[in-house]
Amino acid sequence: MRKLIAILIIVIFATSIVSISSISDQFVDAGSRKKIHFTQTFSSTQDPGQGHENHQLSLILSPNEGTIYDGSMTFTSSEPVQIVVLHEINPNDAKGQPTWSIDGDTVYGLSLIDLQEKSGSFEFTGAALGLHSSNSKPFTSTVSVDGWIRGQPTEVIMQKIQLEKEDPKSLLSRANVPATIPMHKGIYGGEKVLYIITDGSDEEYAKNLSEKQKWNVELAPALADVPEDTLQKIFIFKNGVKGDGFYGFQDEVFSSTPQQESEYSALSSVIEVTWKTGQKEIVFKSADAVIAAKEGGRIEFKETGIVLNTPQIIWPDGQMQVRSDKEITDDMEYGGGQITEINEDEMTVTFVAHRGWGPDGRTIYYIVTDATPSGPAKMMGVVSSPTSANLIAHSGAVDLFQFKNGIKGSGPLGFQAGIASAALGDENYSPMWRIYLIEWNDSGDAKILETKSDIDSFRGDDLITVSIARPTNSDHIVNCPFIDPFQ
Incomplete structure (x- = not known):
């Protein structure tokens, strides 16, 4: 049984009225920034803010002096909710703007996004993040956060605790979506x-x-x-x-x-x-x-x-493989086809969109349409396209890193999700991907990697080996267009 070092964040709120007991997740140091990524279920409590006594609040990221959070949040909730983002301000600078405070001394600028929805996604930057209901009925919510903590928090105590885990996993939310x-x-x-x-x-x-x-x-x-x-x-x-x-x-x-x-x-x-x-x-x-x-x-x-x-x-005489199992889940098998439905009446096709990381750690989604050589294409249930091999040494193909051991997850080989060297909007973006394999030299050292610089750093420390994928001793190119599946 292998031991993993997990970082347990215990947030101690100054008034002791609102607290998040613990969030256990994977963090990556980046100077004055720390990567934060977790999925957790929260239960709301009475909002302790002045003037909010009849409201419910679920605090997702607690305010901590000197800290700014930024990233993205996806949530589902038992009741329609609003999104709350708090901002550190000097009380003298409030000047009529919406604020939130427990005691009237420590005051935060208040951004209240009035979604009144039971689910949604939101990009945020601020000193705290929460879900809010303007009625007194408690609600529960499941929230996935992918972002960064910036600055040097003074009210966050970080403890390294040894946890026993047989099979550590990368628990990405919405790892596969239609x-x-x-x-x-x-x-x-x-x-x-x-x-x-x-x-x-x-x-x-x-x-x-x-x-x-x-x-x-x-x-x-x-x-x-x-x-x-x-x-x-x-x-x-x-x-x-x-x-x-x-x-x-x-x-x-x-x-x-x-x-x-x-x-x-x-x-x-x-x-x-x-x-x-x-x-x-x-x-x-x-x-x-x-x-x-x-x-x-x-x-x-x-x-x-x-x-x-x-x-x-x-x-004529053919079509892409349609999966026999139409249910799309976070832990579904990668092979067996990339399509769940071809609807000729509506003239639409539904692909499985897979989640991964862009070069800077941002979430990306991609579909798979064709590949070379034929072995991997058949395994994934996509079209074989030998002509793609002509891109193996060309700038028309970009590097995509997949993991062959380490932390189990939703990647094509059963381990953590992959990392791309380009993303939508980049000058070098292409849907054609040259596949590299990452192997931990000692699987006991495995951690979640999320950026291209993570790869470079761990490779430089001789903790991982990176090699170009050559299944059946052949050039390997995959057509994986990056898309926004939520448009």
Whole structure:
């Protein structure tokens, strides 16, 4: 049985009226900052604030002199609640602003977010955080907090307590959540293709597509110069026969599908097609027909240089695997398929979105659509895409670190969630990920790592080994678009 060092925070409130007895979780020192991450159930008590005697308060993060908290909170509650954020102020500076105080001497600025909801998510910065009800009925809430403590608290006593644990686990909340994404119709070989659009290399194009499909197409600048042998072609029509395509004309035409495994890529090079004046317009059924019409002088091509991530969900004679177990839970198996439902009536597909960490420790979610080599693709239940291997040494793929031992958790190998070296909004973000494996040299030293600098630090101390993943001695690239599953 291994021993873990857990840090128990005992918050002692000066008046002894409100206290949080203990929060046991994983903290990471970062100079004057400490990482805080926990999920806990709280019961409300009478709000001790002056003028709040008939209200209920559940204090999640207690005020401590010299301390600022910032991060994100997700909660569910038995009653509709408001969110309370307190701010340290000098009482002389209150000047009519809303305040909260127990004794009238120690005064806090009060931000009251009047959600009146039983669940929600909220980004916060302040000296304290709580849930509040303006009636006297007690409530219980389960809260997940992911953030930082900044400053040097003077009223927090930190004790290192040895706890006996057989199998320490990383207990992330909402480790897996549903993400329902709109599908589009396309054509290959005269037959239907249904696909999604998750990323684009051009900001204006991504913005226009986002507005059209009412789902964010994320900007991925790193896709702009991926090798041509990593791409297929998507023909987009700017005039011709009316239809449901991007510009209101016929459906887009693809040059391959997963059925042509050695050629297929989810990354599509955008070619805009325009009919010349005086030509008889028809609906094209295949890429070959489009190319023949161009060679015959009937249409013109504009090779935009734009790359879209367009994973195909249904194609002639095939579709992505749908999970047999439709329930999405925090501890669900990673394999067996990444989709829980394909709804052709609503033109949507529901993926399992997996939680991980961005390079700076922020929460990210991603889906998995295709991979190479075929072994890992089959295990995850996604499309095999050998052409992705051409990105192994290219900047169009970004590093994603997964754990092969250590703290058990929701990662693909059964251990803690992974850490990405780029996030949405970063100049080097791409949905194509080059997988690295992290192995603790002594699993008894294992801790939760949450940032790229954590990896660098522990690697520098020779506590972990980092190596590129090469299943079956093959280059390993996974298409994992980062998304906002809550949009």
